[in-house]
Amino acid sequence: MYYPKSQITTNLYTNGGELVYVSSQAQYIGYYYKTSTGKYFTGRTPQDSPNLELKLISINTDLNNLPTLFSVPVNTFDNNIEDYNNIKQFPQEILNVPTYYQPQPTQQDYQIGEFRRYFVKKTNELLYIEVSKETYEAILNKDSKWVWYDYFAFNIPWQITGDKLQVAKTNNNIVDLTMKNLILPKFNLYLRDDYIKFYK
Numbered sequence: 001m002y003y004p005k006s007q008i009t010t011n012l013y014t015n016g017g018e019l020v021y022v023s024s025q026a027q028y029i030g031y032y033y034k035t036s037t038g039k040y041f042t043g044r045t046p047q048d049s050p051n052l053e054l055k056l057i058s059i060n061t062d063l064n065n066l067p068t069l070f071s072v073p074v075n076t077f078d079n080n081i082e083d084y085n086n087i088k089q090f091p092q093e094i095l096n097v098p099t100y101y102q103p104q105p106t107q108q109d110y111q112i113g114e115f116r117r118y119f120v121k122k123t124n125e126l127l128y129i130e131v132s133k134e135t136y137e138a139i140l141n142k143d144s145k146w147v148w149y150d151y152f153a154f155n156i157p158w159q160i161t162g163d164k165l166q167v168a169k170t171n172n173n174i175v176d177l178t179m180k181n182l183i184l185p186k187f188n189l190y191l192r193d194d195y196i197k198f199y200k
Contacts, residue, residue: 007036010045096146098139101132105160105198113161115198120151121184128190154182160198171195 016029019040031044098120109115118136121128131139131153138146139153156178159167172195179187191197 008046009034093145096135096138098129098131098135098146098151100129101135103130103132103198110161110200114157114159116155117158118153118155119187120153121187123150123152126186128184128187152182154178154184158198161200164196164199167199168195 010033012032012034014029016027019028020026021028032040032042033045034040103117105115118131118133119128120131120139136153139148139151142148156174159170175188
């Protein structure tokens with residue numbers, strides 16, 4: 001079809017989101033021209049277009065005629081907001097977070113000569129916390145009432161009786177070995193290199 005130059009706007013370009021093919025409703029990206037009657041065609045000019053049947057229509061002006069162009073109903077977003085507001089009204093369960101626990105060796109521990117110390121490390125930062133055995137087990141067993149997914153739990157034996165120098169050396173070796181095997185950088189600094197803590 002012939003259009004006088006005065007009735008067409010040539011060398012237009014779209015990056016997408018404006019025009020689609022009438023036949024397939026697929027989005028069009030590229031050069032196009034527009035006629036004075038409001039029709040769109042592929043190509044910079046009528047001479048460039050290899051197939052004038054690939055007429056383009058504007059998504060903005062013909063959206064109601066293209067029900068298959070978008071698979072999401074217009075009111076879906078409103079429904080999602082309403083669902084979110086309804087969810088917020090339910091009370092959210094507060095999960096337990098590990099807190100510092102000061103162990104107290106028992107008389108029986110001193111008779112045995114050692115006891116267990118329990119720790120957790122934050123998985124995404126260099127943060128250690130000494131915790132109770134109950135907290136340690138909750139994190140280790142992935143208790144749903146705890147934020148177990150943020151922590152790594154481990155324990156070490158700790159000598160508390162015997163020759164003082166030997167106790168310090170033994171505990172130091174245990175800490176060094178644990179740091180190496182479990183990849184626990186600077187765990188010794190958290191303990192302040194106090195290898196005779198709880199010693200009697």
